[in-house]
Amino acid sequence: MKARLRLGSVLSLVVVAIVAVRVLTRPAPVVEPEPLANPTPTPPPVYDGPPWFEDRTAGSGVNFVPHNGEEADQFTILESLGSGIALIDYDGDGRLDILGGGGGRFGGPKNTQLIGEPCKLFRNLGQWKFQDVTANVGLERDWHYNHGFAVADFDRDGWPDFVVTGYGELLLFRNVPGPNGQRRFEEVSKSLKLLDASWSTSAGWGDVNGDGWPDLYVCHYVDWSFENNPSCTGYKIGIPRDVCAPQRFKPLMHSLFLNEKGLGFREVGADHGFKATGCGLGVVIADMNADAKPDIYVANDASDNFLYFNREGKLVESASQAGVAGDESGRYNGSMGTDVADYDGVGRASIWVTNFQAEPHALYRNLGHAAPKEAFDHQSRAAGIASIGTHLVGFGTAFLDADGDGWNDIVVSHGHVIRNPNLGSTFRQKPVLFRNVSRNGRRVFEDVSARGGDYFRKPELGRGLAVGDLDNDGRSDLVVSHTNAPVALLRGSFGESSWIGVRLKGKGHRDVVGSTVVLELGNRKLTQFAKGGGSYLSANDDRHLFRFDPSEKPSRITVKWSWGATQTWESLTPSAYWELREGVNEALKLATPN
């Protein structure tokens, strides 16, 4: 019994020991955190307000599809570029007409023959109705595989002319009188020695040498041909072939054609030190260093971009030193479209560039240092541009005041160049609308595509994009070209702002690219630049549209002409387009039919 008790005591001790050990060694209670939420895409913000742009394509009469020939499955880099749009009041009726690039296709027994698709001209009849006048104006012809346009009055007769770029040929069309007081176009490239058998993409006009006549900068792309047409494997698992990257080819030297008083052209690129180092896709010409001379910015694919400062007629390439050759890592981007604007209200031209996948579109803020120390800063991240992601491939683009607050917003058309993209990207892509807003005293861009309307919700193979006021209502409208899909007409419909529109007119139709226009309001100034080129393969309305709050009263408008003179006009009445003529103090109110 005693032994049993003792044994019982021992067992009790063991039990106590066990309990003690368990209690003493029990880990402190741990509060398990809630498992982290699975990553699911954030739904886009809901917007119940009116769309900023209405799609007016249906019923407009513009039923036009640019082609690239991809159905032949040649996978050429040629088919990746697409087509552009030009807004041109060819008949002087005060309404912008629409010129669309047709592109091309592949034919012949081996599908290695290039066949141009026709460009089309649609005359603006008003009330968003257009008529195909291609044949009437002499543009029905055999076309080369064409891409884009640049518009200017090259012969200074007061009527807008244009060039068409493309593979193997550059065509210049002169605007001449037609039957019954109408206008038509006459092809004059050969007679005026504007000869370019290279692969031209975007082009821009501007008076580089200061003689009053617009010269022509032409971007050239790469040395692709069917004799130099490598087969490239796809960029993701299971894709045997896709379009080759531009790095597989050599860049071509760009051209600068000096305009010899409208009587001929002379190529002078080599005189300005041009080198075959950039696969050119976009060009914009404007005064970027406030010296009242047109400078040239070139967006190059897969190579450093160019910035030519105009030093008394001599172009000096300065992109690297000025900080606009590539991104903030110092490396090149795949750049396509471009534009310049005073986005931050300081009166200086900052540069905007649309880029390839995995690279944010580039916003280079002009730091305002005087020549020869001009400098820009890559502000894409600081300005919120990178917040849209980098899965998009940007092409046509423009600064525009879409909401009427006097600040430059941005629109970009997107679409990939390879058929089977990787890393979360897609072939067809949605356009993006950025709104320029103030955050902590800085100007930044917010993605407001959800407010853009139905068009901004649909993925497309976006390429050329042109901005202009098609119905003369003081709001910018858009015309966007898509590869193998209809061109879209978008009516700017947002904001009840006040507005003033102006067109600059030099004496004897002297070219005005490189001039600067400043509208003074109560306590701020809105600055715009007369530009050549811009966007991608496209030509915008050459008028300047200033929008501002109805409470703001415009007091004065000042033009710093590209030949150095300055001229002011007082008290222009809003809600109208005005022609500001060199040496004439009275502004001329322009006809603005709807």
Place this chain on the structure above:
Amino acid sequence: MAIALLLILGGGAYLAVRHFGPPSELDLAEKAIERRDFKAAREHIEKHRAANPNDWDALLLAARTARRNDDLPAAAKLLGEYKRAVGVSDAARFESELLAIQLGDSNVASKRLASCRENLDDSDAALGLEAIIVATLNTLAAPYSVHDPLNQEQEKLPAVRDARAAIDLWFQRGPSSADRVQGLVWRARLREIAGGHVGAIADLDNALSLEPDHLHARFLAGLFRRQEAPDETRRQLEALTTRFPDELQIAFAYAIVLRDQGRLTESTNVLDRLIERSPTNAGPILLRASVSMDLGNASEAEPILRKALASAPNQPDILVAMGRCLRHLGKFEEASQYQEAFLKAERERQEPKK
């Protein structure tokens, strides 16, 4: 009788401690290894070895765990110690082979892969497959980095082919839950760099459904969406930064994403905390200088960059940032010099190594 009682008491206490008491450091290490927490496992093994310096099995385990934790120098050192103490046993030979694979010996990897294929049920097969997969992935991209797509030459590398095969075998073995999650993360990394983005995201989502708090899976699930859904990336990194405040790489990635979205003040706050904890880490310092420039405070960035340049005079990213800073400050000639130095460094970087 007393002796018997003492024996009973002692035995009972031993049993109690053994079965109900605190687990040994080696037990804890094994558990950590099971859940693939090699960092914690190494700490437990280290404690065990401090108390048992002649436990050679533990030394070998320490070498293996260091390797599996991607600390290859430590693994080599510990394995050397083991060989000097014990000689080249079969176990040491096997571990040497795995270390060679992770150091990039693709011939050894191919032979080991063949052996794994033939003996897939062997316990060693998992270790072999793991070494092959990790070696290839880490050669192609650091575990917490943005992955560049494979180029055509890389796609054809035997190591890439072997890694793909090893991952397939890994799943054929019917792995434990933790190993399955790890396999999904590996496959996601390989798919992402081989252009299989949708599959990569699906793998990561699967991994997270099995283990919602898997740090690496969630990090990559955020990071891989950085192109098409950067806001989602930011949200995930924000959550991870809160949950794993000591993970500096995550905090750094979070600061980068914040800056990408123009959230400069938030990025600055994260970077300042990061730099306070890791004052010599070049990445956060350079990014902090860049954010200062974004905010227009180039004069604040200049001394930071000059200090960074003093310790890494030919680092391209610092050179180009210095050029940017000096352009801001109007020091154009000096900016051009740094731009030239950057271009020279870039040329040298791109030249094929002799």
